[in-house]
Amino acid sequence: MSFLRGVAAVACLLALAPAGLPPYAMTLLTEALILGLFAMSLDLMVGYTRLLSFGHAAAYGLGAYTSGNLLLHTTIPLVFAVPIAAVVSGIVAIGVAWVCTLASGVSFSMLTLAFAQLLYAVAFKWTSVTGASDGLAGIPRSPGPFGITFFTGKLGFYYLVLACLLGALLFCRALVRSPFGAVLRGIRENEAKTLTLGYNTRHYKIAVVAIAFALGGLAGALYAPFAGFANTELLFWLFSGQVLIMVIVGGAGTLVGPIIGAAFFMLVSNLLSSWTDSWALFFGLIFILFVLFAPQGIWGLAMRAFSGAPSAAGRGRWRSLNWTG
Amino acid sequence: MALLELDGLTRRFGGIIAVDRVTMRVEAGEVRAVIGPNGAGKSTLFNLITGVVPTSDGSVRFDDETLTGLSPYSICQRGVSRTFQITALFPEMTARENARLAAQARHARRWQPCGGGAVFGDTERRGDAALERLGLTHVASRPAGLLSHGDQRLLEVAMALAQQPRLLLLDEPTQGLSVEETAQAVETLAGLVSDGAMTVLLVEHDMEVVFRLARMITVLHRGAVIADGTPDEVKADAEVQLAYLGGLA
Numbered sequence: 001m002s003f004l005r006g007v008a009a010v011a012c013l014l015a016l017a018p019a020g021l022p023p024y025a026m027t028l029l030t031e032a033l034i035l036g037l038f039a040m041s042l043d044l045m046v047g048y049t050r051l052l053s054f055g056h057a058a059a060y061g062l063g064a065y066t067s068g069n070l071l072l073h074t075t076i077p078l079v080f081a082v083p084i085a086a087v088v089s090g091i092v093a094i095g096v097a098w099v100c101t102l103a104s105g106v107s108f109s110m111l112t113l114a115f116a117q118l119l120y121a122v123a124f125k126w127t128s129v130t131g132a133s134d135g136l137a138g139i140p141r142s143p144g145p146f147g148i149t150f151f152t153g154k155l156g157f158y159y160l161v162l163a164c165l166l167g168a169l170l171f172c173r174a175l176v177r178s179p180f181g182a183v184l185r186g187i188r189e190n191e192a193k194t195l196t197l198g199y200n201t202r203h204y205k206i207a208v209v210a211i212a213f214a215l216g217g218l219a220g221a222l223y224a225p226f227a228g229f230a231n232t233e234l235l236f237w238l239f240s241g242q243v244l245i246m247v248i249v250g251g252a253g254t255l256v257g258p259i260i261g262a263a264f265f266m267l268v269s270n271l272l273s274s275w276t277d278s279w280a281l282f283f284g285l286i287f288i289l290f291v292l293f294a295p296q297g298i299w300g301l302a303m304r305a306f307s308g309a310p311s312a313a314g315r316g317r318w319r320s321l322n323w324t325g
Numbered sequence: 326m327a328l329l330e331l332d333g334l335t336r337r338f339g340g341i342i343a344v345d346r347v348t349m350r351v352e353a354g355e356v357r358a359v360i361g362p363n364g365a366g367k368s369t370l371f372n373l374i375t376g377v378v379p380t381s382d383g384s385v386r387f388d389d390e391t392l393t394g395l396s397p398y399s400i401c402q403r404g405v406s407r408t409f410q411i412t413a414l415f416p417e418m419t420a421r422e423n424a425r426l427a428a429q430a431r432h433a434r435r436w437q438p439c440g441g442g443a444v445f446g447d448t449e450r451r452g453d454a455a456l457e458r459l460g461l462t463h464v465a466s467r468p469a470g471l472l473s474h475g476d477q478r479l480l481e482v483a484m485a486l487a488q489q490p491r492l493l494l495l496d497e498p499t500q501g502l503s504v505e506e507t508a509q510a511v512e513t514l515a516g517l518v519s520d521g522a523m524t525v526l527l528v529e530h531d532m533e534v535v536f537r538l539a540r541m542i543t544v545l546h547r548g549a550v551i552a553d554g555t556p557d558e559v560k561a562d563a564e565v566q567l568a569y570l571g572g573l574a
Contacts, residue, residue: 174438178439180438181437189415193413193415196401197430
């Protein structure tokens with residue numbers, strides 16, 4: 001139960017944060033929590049199932065454009081538009097995963113990339129829905145239901161994001177500790193064996209991609225009303241690569257690690273970019289150092305430092321990554 | 326009524342016929358070994374029965390149901406469990422979790438996405454019982470990847486047993502074991518099959534192991550069946566002497 005106590009303590013701290021932080025910092029923190037939710041959703045695929053996706057931005061973009069359109073063109077309140085967008089993203093993912101899981105290993109990764117780039121190309125041309133290269137601007141945080149206006153303000157929106165992140169974290173934790181989660185770990189360690197033990201591994205993979213896309217879509221759906229706009233960059237492969245880096249640097253297969261990885265990515269890229277235009281180069285170096293010397297990520301390092309026990313992420317995971325699946 | 330019936334089972338890889346019109350019956354409660362020199366098609370035969378490799382021709386019937394064309398997971402769900410010639414385990418999981426996950430595959434709520442205390446309880450009991458039958462209880466909490474090669478071979482058998490299969494396929498269970506390890510493993514396996522409650526199909530290279538465990542033997546040579554009968558009948562068969570037994574002696 002120490003995990004739940006730790007989460008409760010951090011949640012209390014985050015809930016009190018608005019009392020002590022200036023507005024600029026609160027904006028950064030809100031964005032970090034949204035990115036953390038996004039990175040955690042990818043961890044279900046990368047960390048728990050060894051499904052390396054190079055196109056997870058598709059989930060974020062789908063969520064952002066769906067909630068953006070709902071909020072711009074309908075009177076659906078913010079608190080309903082966000083979960084609807086997440087569900088839409090999850091449903092689209094079932095079709096995507098059905099195609100992508102025809103392959104495995106590196107071919108799977110390439111198919112996810114191809115699909116995300118396809119959505120990117122569509123977003124550029126489908127002006128009436130996506131606003132093409134201009135994107136969608138002026139996305140409101142619609143009030144309601146019953147005239148509730150709390151979530152339309154910056155403070156209320158922050159609490160909405162925090163609630164989504166905590167809910168998603170507890171949901172993911174229950175998922176990975178369930179019988180379903182045990183099968184995912186089986187697929188991660190030896191998919192062929194899992195199949196011959198009598199598990200329809202493809203169905204499990206499609207299910208986990210759909211869940212990861214729904215949660216990634218939830219993050220994107222929160223981002224659109226947070227920033228007030230959505231553009232094609234949210235679907236671009238660069239963003240897919242960045243979220244993969246957040247997962248690995250934070251600690252794949254730990255759920256909490258990728259959330260920290262997202263915050264770390266935002267913090268370090270903000271610091272570096274104020275110092276040099278080539279910040280991505282230096283962040284790339286940090287990423288390489290992690291892969292080589294701390295494959296268990298920030299969370300794994302922290303666990304080892306504080307409790308002396310190796311984390312669930314294990315050592316040497318990325319060095320032993322088996323591309324042939 | 327035979328539990329497993331192969332009828333004209335054939336597999337071609339390009340121009341090579343790996344398994345050539347194999348017809349074979351395995352009765353319920355029988356322990357049958359499939360022997361033959363390297364490249365005789367023994368492992369391919371297993372892969373055809375379990376759906377790992379698609380069939381070119383012929384059919385596999387199990388308990389009066391055609392398995393041909395089914396996927397590996399649905400064949401396993403019908404009660405056919407197997408081990409592999411090259412050990413296939415979940416190396417980072419403990420031996421106990423390996424056996425438990427194998428048992429979970431036959432649980433009605435194996436996919437349950439939250440909670441699952443009851444599923445874990447049931448399957449852990451079945452997995453632990455299988456570990457005990459193979460004498461692996463003392464290594465249950467160690468990661469499977471760190472077990473000795475002999476224990477890994479037995480763990481794979483334990484995983485198959487934890488599924489309470491109606492037909493157990495063992496692909497060279499003593500492959501790569503030392504003489505002492507082999508003797509030990511054979512005693513353990515003999516104890517398992519002695520009560521006649523289990524139907525076992527066994528591929529094995531080591532003739533001592535075969536004669537110790539099997540009551541019926543099928544001999545494959547270049548993919549085709551050249552002899553079929555009790556160990557004594559097979560030993561006396563001239564063609565077998567020429568193709569296999571004589572070749573080794």
